[in-house]
Structure formats: C-alpha cells, structure tokens
Amino acid sequence: MNLTILGCYAATPRTLTNPTSQVLEMKNRMFLIDCGEGTQVQLRKNKLRFSKINHVFISHLHGDHYYGLIGLVSTFSLLNRKTDLHIYGPKGTKEITLLQLKLSNSWTGYNLYFHELESKEPEVVFEDDKVIVSTIPLKHRVYTNGFLFREKPGERKLDINAVQAHGIHTAYYQKIKNGSDITLDDGRVIPNSELTFDPPAPKSYAFCSDTIYDESIVPLIKDVDVVYHESTFLDSEAHLCEKTMHTTAKQAATIAKMANVKQLILGHFSTRYNSIEPFREEAQTIFENVLLADDGKVFEL
Template identity: 85%
Template sequence: MNLTILGCYAATPRTLTNPTSQVLEIKNRMFLIDCGEGTQVQLRKNKVRFSKINHVFISHLHGDHVYGLIGLISTFSLLNRKTDLHIHGPKGVKELILIQLKLTASWTSFDLYFHELEGKESQVVYEDDKVIVSTIPLQHRVYTNGYLFKEKPGERKLNLGKVEEYGIETCYYQKIKNGSDITLDDGRVIPNALMTFDPPAPQSYAFCSDTIYKEDIIPIIKDVNVLYHESTFLDSEEHLCEKTMHSTAKQAATIAKQANVKQLVLGHFSTRYDSIEPFKEQAQTVFENVHLADDGKIFEF
C-alpha cells in the first residue's frame, strides 16, 4: 500500500505548495483522492501514469479539492484516452464538470461516469474482488465525505511440505487456498489450518479531510492501518475551528488514539504557518506514531 501526496495544503496554491490531492495504490489498484488545482502537473512531476487512474474520489466541492478535475479530464481527452473514468463525489459534481465541458466544447474521448453521493451514513461506493471503498461522513461547511479503502482478505498460503506429506494432488491446491478442508481416500479429513498459512493481514487506509472534530467517525475507522486526517490549525488557532469547520493537529491525534489506528498522517495545513513541524510536535503529545504529509512525499506502508 503506497500513498503519494500530490498536495496537502489548505485553500490557495503557492509556488512550492499545492492544495489537496493524493494517489493511493492498494492491491494493484490506483485511486486518485481529491483533485485540487495543479493535480495533473503534480501527477507528471511524481511520474504517476495517467492511464492507471480509473476512479477519482472527491470529498467535497470546495475549490481546493476539486478545481483540478476539469483540467485533468480535458487532458485525458487530449491524450485520446479510451478507458472509462468514474467520478465519485457529492451531488453536484456532475453538473460542475459537464457545464465546463459544454461551455468549452470539450467533449471527452472516453465514457465518463458520475457516482453522486447524498447519504449521511457510511455506505459502500466501490467494490471489486480485491478492494472495497466506503464513505466516512464528515462535518464541514458543505456536504463532505472521507473515504475508507480496505483490502479484502487474500488467499491462504499453501504449506507445501504438509500438502505433499498427505499426498494431495495439485488439482486441489486452489480449493485449499480458498479455505477448504480435504478428505483423503482413506476417509481422513485434513483441516485447512494444517495445510495453509494465514494470508497477510488486509491493509486499510482512511482519508478524512475536511472536517471539524467528529468523534462519531471513530467506529468507522477503528483499527485502520493508516489514517490521513486534516490538521488545518495548531492549538494557537483552535478558536477558528468552529467558524471554519476544521480541526487542529491535536484533535486529529485524539481521533487517531481513540480509533486505535496504527499510523496517523497529518495534512491540509493552513498556509499561515512558516513550518509544519509544530503540527507533528503537538499531535505527538496525544498519539506517538505521527507522519507529516508534504507535496511529493511517498509513503510505503
């Protein structure tokens, strides 16, 4: 599971920082999460192949999370893309994109599918044989969702020594990897646990941006491997959280601790600060395993 941060700062782009966008690679799937201004430039800088992006997940319709989407879609057409593109996001994202395409006469060379969201409870928005993606209802100034990406359990691993010891034919190997017991010719039943090893534990990633401190997301993100949580402000500006509907680094760390996550990645930093190091310092007073996102940073989990 790899995470590439394309942008992780709040509000406006600057010469050296970009608004929110990131790429998650999980089980050989590549998902684009949010698409702030400049996303396609950042994709090129980080050598992310455009053709591997088939699903885009938009958290909310504030500009610093979505203004890069029309440019990316237009570039896909200029590159003569043929593969379907799926956009998952709040109701209104379809109108936002289609009106821009219409007024600029920029129709796509590929099929564009919109999966608009209105629900206030967590719901599955994408699923295949390897990964399942659910919403994390957040509380911001507009309708907002985070997203929870979870690997499905993999096949069990054969214990070849035991399988050969029992003289089991290779035609049964897939059945064993799928979890079945085996009955031998003499009637003995060999439990699956004796012939296999547990598969690697499924990994999970929770993306939470933007939101005020919201404890009712804790059951949804309980025990995830990695939590990305917005941390717009330091403690000194906590008084701005209620007005702007954002969180502090320490509040993000409190969510991480209560949800028993393994690692916390902080992002969506206000550009009012000269350094992001204090975000980590303040968060670590509550939760130890803290990382700072930064543009171009790649995490391998």
C-alpha cells in the same frame, strides 16, 4: 500499499504548496483522492501514470479539493484515453463537469461515470474482487465525505510441505487456498489450518479531510492501519476551528487514539505556518505514531 501526496495544504495553491490531492495505490489499483488545481501537473512531477487512474474520489466541492478535476478530465481526452473513468463526489460534481465540457464544445473519448453522493450515512461506493471503498461522512461547511479503502482478505497461503506430505493432487490446491478442508482417499479429513498459512492481513487506509473534530467517525475508522486526518491549525489557532469547521493537530491525534489506528498522517496544513514540524510535536503529545504529509512525499505503507 503506498500513498503519494500530490498536495496537502489548505486554501490557495502557491509557488511551493499545492491544494489537496493524493494517490493511493492498493492491490495494484490507483485511486486519486481529491483533485485541487494543478493536480495533473503534480501527477507528472511525481511520475505517476495518468492512464492507471480509473477512480477519482472527491471529498467536497471546495475549490482546493476539486478545481483540478475538469483539467484532468480534459487532459485524459487529449491523451486519447479510452478506459472508463469513475468519479465519486458530492451531488453537483456531474453538473459542473458536463457544463464545462459543453461550453468548450468538447467531449471525452472515454466513458465518464459519475457516482454522486448525497447520503449522510456511510455507504460502499466501490467494490471489486480486491478492494472495497466506503464513505466516512464528515462535518464541514459543505457536504463532505472521507473515504475508507480496505483490502479484501487474500486467499490462504499453501503450506507446500504439508500438502505434499499428504500426497494431495495439485488439482485441489486452489480449493485449499480458498479455505476448504480436504478428505483424503483413506477417508481422513485434513483441516485447512494444517495445509495453509494465514494470508497477509488486509490493509486499510482512511482519508478524513475536511472536517471539524468529530468523534462520530471513530467507529468507522476503528483499528485502521493508516489514517490521514486534516489538521489545518495548531493549538494557537484552535479558536478558528469552530467557524471554519477544521481540526487542530491535537484533535486529529485524539481521534486517532480513540480509534486505535496504527498510524496517523497529518495534512491540510494552513499556509500561515512557516514550518509544519509543530504539527507533529503537538499531535505526539496525544498519539505517538504521527507522520506529516508533504507535497511529493511517498509513504510506503
């Protein structure tokens, strides 16, 4: 699992800072999360293959989280994409995208599927054999969701020495990896636990942006490996959080601590600050394992 930050700054794109977008690679799937203006150029700069993106998750319809979507959709067409593209986002995502395509008298040469979100309860929005994605309802000035990406448990690992010692035929290997016990020809039952090792623990990643400090998300991200949580402000601007419905670094750290997550990544920094290092310092007064996002940074998780 790795995470590439394409942009992690609030509000307007600037010469050296980009609005929110990130790519999560999990089990060989590439998920694009949010798509601020300039995302397609950031994808190029970070040498990520456009064609591997089949699922785009939009947290909310503030410009710094989605103004780059229509450009990406159009560019996919110009690049002769044929693979289906799935877009998960608030109601309105479809209308705005299709209106822009209509006005430009253009269309996509691939199928575009919109999965519009309206629920205020967490829900599974994507699932395949390896990964499951569900929403994390957030509290912001407009309807907003975070997203929780979870690997499904893999198959158990064969203890080849044990299997061969029992003389078990290879035809049974898949059954064993799926968790079955084995009955030998002499009638003895060998429990699966003696024939296999545990698979690697499934990894999980939660994206929580934008949101006011909200403890109701704690149970949803309980024990998650890595949580990206917005921290637009430092403590000195905490008074702005209520009106703008954003979070400070310390508040994000408090959520991480309450949820017992392994690692916290801070992002969505206000561009008013000359340095982002104080975000780490303030957060670490509450929760130790803090990383700072930055445009172009890749986290191997």
